[in-house]
Amino acid sequence: MPAIVGAVKVINIGSSSIFHIGDVYKMEPSTQAKTFAGGGSFNTGNGIRIAIQNSTTGFVDSDQFDQNIVEI
Template identity: 35%
Template sequence: MPSAVGPIKINSVGGGVINFGDSFYLAPKSASKTAAGSGAFNTGDFINTNSGLSATNALDPDVADQIVGGNA
């Protein structure tokens, strides 16, 4: 359903997405990648991680996963 959005002012956005009205095409404006070993992102109280030997492969053979250059 079409919608009209009046003038707005956004001073800052600390992460997240802002959409107004209908959305025909959404594209990311930034992309990032993180590599971490087993148990690295555990959160909470009383974490007990026994992973033994752990190895993380950070090699990226395809170089670019999602091109962001054209999303201006």
Template identity: 40%
Template sequence: MPSIVGGVKINSVGTGGIVNIGDALYLSPKVTSKSYAGSGSFNTGDFLNTNNGLSNTNTLDNDLLEADNPVNT
């Protein structure tokens, strides 16, 4: 659907970032990454209380190329 966009100021765009103003059918990032972290690692906010007990993070990845990574295809 067409729209009217006013003034736009873009201070910076990181490597692999996408800037879209207007209509788009499909946007795909140009850079992907994989993050490993244990339980409760990515919590944000004030006054957190996490009780995890024993925790183990499996980082085993036998793939040479990721199937959903557009950089490797």
């Protein structure tokens, strides 16, 4: 449905983001990431106390590709 758009100010667009104004058939942002985290990571909340004496994050990643992104 056509529309009239006024002024648009774009401050920031991430690397896998899409910015589009107007009619569109298909929009597919794509990204991939691999995260390794040790003990006490990804904690959220108020008043969290973490006491970890020794922590190591060991990983073995023998394959070359984990999650392929294919454009169709």
